[in-house]
Amino acid sequence: MAQTEHDRLHELGIAHSHEAMHEHIHGHEHSHEHTHTDENAHGHTHSHTQTKAVLNRLSRIIGHLESVKRMVADGRDCSEVLVQLAAVDSAVKSVSRVVIKDHIQHCIVDAVKDNDTETLDKLNEAIDRFIK
Numbered sequence: 001m002a003q004t005e006h007d008r009l010h011e012l013g014i015a016h017s018h019e020a021m022h023e024h025i026h027g028h029e030h031s032h033e034h035t036h037t038d039e040n041a042h043g044h045t046h047s048h049t050q051t052k053a054v055l056n057r058l059s060r061i062i063g064h065l066e067s068v069k070r071m072v073a074d075g076r077d078c079s080e081v082l083v084q085l086a087a088v089d090s091a092v093k094s095v096s097r098v099v100i101k102d103h104i105q106h107c108i109v110d111a112v113k114d115n116d117t118e119t120l121d122k123l124n125e126a127i128d129r130f131i132k
Helices: 003-012 018-025 051-073 078-113 117-131
Strands: 032-035 045-048
Touching (some): 045 078
């Protein structure tokens, strides 16, 4: 969470986690190896370097959204709720960009090396859904 969002949460009296913010601010990278095993598998192993950062961001987003839910339950001003929803929306878009970049840098690079056109097709489908 950027410092400005942190300040806004304080100003609005919204609960948030300081530990989650520090984990993201320091930008630790984490490598996560995996092999796809479901029916949509594309049959190769690759690594993601942003797994921990993505998980940290998602945890923070979930906490922020829970705070917005409490704001609504408490009858807080609609303008304040909308400002916080815009911040959540921005955070979701931001973490989505990280996932897309990581996917391209690792999964797609591997797919191109392996001539795996199915994975490339799936990326195109995912981008179409993401951009809508």
